[in-house]
Amino acid sequence: METVTSLRERINVLSHKDPADVIIKNGRIVNVFTAEIIEADIAIKNGYIAGIGEFHKAEKVIDAKGHYIVPGFIDAHVHVESAMVPPSEMARVLLPNGVTTIVTDPHEIANVAGAAGIDYMLEEAKGSPLDMFVMLPSSVPATPFENNGATLDAESLRALYNRENVIGLAEVMDFPSVASGAKDILQKIIDAKTHGGRIDGHGAGLTRENLNNYLAAGIRTDHESTTAEEALDRVRAGMFVMLREGTVARDLLATLPAVNEKNSHRFCFCTDDKLIPDLVSEGSINYNVKLAIQNGVSPIMAIQMATINAAACHNLLYLGAVAAGYQADLLFLEELETVKITKVMKRGEVVVADGERFEAAFPKKTTTFTSPEIRHSLKVSDLRLKLLSDHVRVIGMLPNSLFTEKLEVKLDRVDGEFVPDSARDLAKMVVVERHKGTGNVGLGIVSGFGLTRGAFATSVAHDSHNIVAVGMNDSDIELAVKALTEARGGIVVVADGKVEEILPLRIAGLLSDQPFEEVARCLKSLEKAFGTISSAKGFDPFLTLSFLTLPVIPEYKLTDQGLFDFEAFSFVPLEITE
Structure with a gap:
């Protein structure tokens, strides 16, 4: 927390009255304001940069040995819950990747537990070397069109x-409510403005004409562009555009051609939803930066997008630059082109060196949270899918995309029921309401998972997080749902009446209470188990499944x-009778 004393001490460093805490010498500073590389000392006091220039008095001197010094990277939009670990564990993953x-x-945990879930995330993040700013779920x-666990009006x-650390209103997904002027969403937007916060958009599938409704309401960002044309439409309308590269939504390469020297200041990077194994193997925003550089963006421009642009997007005035008055979140890069990080400083303290965390900088958290009970009474008989016609609507899963296809299929019924068919890649999909005990069970048909036997299920089902399962027979589907219920949530793979692998997610059915290394190991085991029941490859089946329940993303989804048909924005019957 900044005080008069700490500010005075920082100013005194400039007049050489007080020593700096740290001086960094022999570094090549990337100036994100002018796209220049400057050779000068960096003086740090009380976690902030006191000045750039020539300094001699310090408690500690760090020799940068000619490495480049750039600001810490900023992820402009991420759901921590998608990594399935709490914020303190997320910090242990992100800092070595240069994300400060x-x-x-x-909104994932809020949809399960309401304001108590938000409070848990804020409390769990305290004391971590990772700065976590929260946009309140809109x-x-x-x-x-689905039942969740809480309501936040x-x-x-x-x-x-x-x-x-609450700084605005998160992605406004209910575009029809904005367009129709619904009172509650407009009041949420007004309240965010009143408190000086930014307002994030969620413009999946919106045309440039639709965007007018968002802009008129005061929504100024979007992360849902999937083409360069969509990205340009949003920038032309006055938005900041976050180029996304997550586990499923890998849109960076398709949207990157929209960026040029004249408009790059309106672009930044985000991951949105990325699983721990991918964060460990690929990285986070550092991966976005590397991909951008590999595909023609200059290294300094890519660094600007990952730093000062993201800070400007969210009005984080003291982050994103290596300059006096900015927080001393610094990365040492051996080379700009490869984004090889040799040292990470957070608030003037070295927290990672040569890829190794200084564990003392990452305190273990013991924040308690009482998860809401999983409530349902599913029986095998609830899974029978009676059809009035053999001409049906099928969800066409698209690998590495949040979108789905609308498929129409002629199938063979058995005693008037749908029976999964591995030869035609037709599996049964089930969504079991788990929050209120309504007894709701959504039944559908999905293609694309390549199942040959068994079932898999998860309690991570955006955004209401009911239990969603896909399987080839009702008994295995029922066993998968039962296993998740007993585990208080998680991800499971079942085959031939046996649980093959399970990852318990005991915190709201979304987060593990284990270290990220254990979560990564278990996810790898789940992936291997999935390979024994499916012939499909090249995508993450669990995160893909979790988005097949999100009705605000085109086209067919199941709640x-x-x-649910996104285009019609209404429910449709499985059977096609016309």
């Missing part, structure tokens, strides 16, 4: 703006209330 700040939307529930959110 994230802007997160905790869509809890996300839509009226405008009045409920208003008091949360007083929480430390606990039935099959």
Whole structure:
């Protein structure tokens, strides 16, 4: 926390009255304001940069040995819950990858546990070397087309703006409510403006004409562009555009051609949803930067997008630059082109060197959280899918995409029921409402997972996080749901009446209480187990499944209330009778 004393001490460093805490010498500083490389000392005091120039008095001197010094990377939009670990564990993954700040939307845990879930995330992040800024969830529930665990209306959110590190309103997904002027969403937007916060958009599938509704309401960002044309439409309309590269939504290469020297200041990077194994093997925003450089973006421009642009997007005035008055979040790079990180400093302290964390900088957390009970009474008989016609609508899963295809299929019924068919890649999909005990069970048909036997299921099902399962027979589907219920949530693979592998997610059915290394190991085991029941490859089946329940993303999705058609923005029957 900045004080008059700490500010005075920083100024005194400039007049050489007080020594700096740290002086970095022999570094090549990347100036993100002018795209220049400057050779000068960096003086740090009380976690902030006191000045750039020539300094001699310091408690500690670090020789940068000619390495480049760049600001810490910022993830402009991420759901921590998608990594399935709490914020303190997320920090242990992200800092070695040069990510020193994230802007997160905790709407996953909020949809399960409401304001208590948001409070847990904020409390769990305290004391971590990772700065976590929170955008309050705008869509809890996300839509009226599914049942979730909590409701956060405008009045409920208003008091949360007083929480430390809450900086705005998160992705507004319910575009029809904005376009129709629905009172509650407009009040949420007004409240965010009143508290000086930014407002994030969620413009999946929106045309440039649709964007007018967002801009008129004051929504200024979007991370849902999947083509360069969409990205340019948003920049031309006055938005900041976050180029996304996550586990499923890998849109960076398709959207990157929109970036040029004249408009690059309106682009930044995000991961949105990325699993621990991918964060470990690929990286986070450092991976986005590397991909951009490999595909024609100049290294300094890519670094600007990962730093000062992201800070400007969220009005984080003291982050994103190596300059006086900015927080001393610094990366040492051996080369700009390869983004090889040799040292990470957070608030003036070295927390990672040569890829190794200084564990003392990552305190173990013991934040407690009482997860809501999983409530349902599913029986095998609830899984029978009676059809009035053999001409049906099928969800066409698209690997490495949040979108799905609308498929129409002629199938053979058995005693009037749908029976999964591995030869035609047709599996049964089930969504079991788990929050309120409504008894709702959504039934559908999905293609693309390549299942040959068994079933798999997860309690991570965006955004209401009911239990979703896909399988080739009802008994294995029922066993998968039962196993998750007993584990208080998680991910499971079942085959031939046996649980092959399970990852318990005991915190709201979304987060593990184990170290990220154990989560990564278990996810690898789950992936191997999935390979024994499926012939499909080249995508993450668990995260892909978790998005097949999100009705605000085109085209067909399944909720606990039935099959949803994004284009019609309504439920449709499985059978095609015309």
